[in-house]
Amino acid sequence: MGGNTKVTLILDGEKNDFSMDRDGNILDEGLINGYDIPHSCQGGICMTCLGRVTKGKAVMDDPGVLSDEELDEGFILTCISKPDSEEITIDFDDV
Template sequence: MGQSNLIDIEIISDNENFKIIGSEKKSILDLALDNNIDAPYSCQGGICSTCIARIKKGSVKMESNQILTDEEIDDGLILTCQAMPTSSSIIIDYDDV
């Protein structure tokens, strides 16, 4: 009881690819920072858009979003500080925004 599923995550940032294993209970940004990936961020509250990235594979659920339009979300943009993994394999690209 209380176990979380492990997620295969690939993060692309500054033309580097990082492969990590993460929990569905942590945001993409927290998982990146936990693995010493120099991901962009500032407010961590879903309002500044510094942590914006594009999801290339998989799915996430954003806990809060004060900045992205529905069209931007439909185009694959996410706020990684608010994005919780909802699929078993995810690719996130900070460079493609």
């Protein structure tokens, strides 16, 4: 992987953009950039950090707790997801 991704977060009705390295995870980078993304375990178990990818792609270390249906609908656990496209939009309101 490697390279940079422009990330757009839809959170509490607002759109926010930041740029991150594709090797980082989306939750951590979002928090570092000052966005109040819901989270708890940070280990891919509690599903608090659930978001839905509406544009672009992400890869998850271990999609274990999400069903195939949820994965097909674009849901990701942002604490264990890395962006995998030049741009990605993640909606936290539509979950």
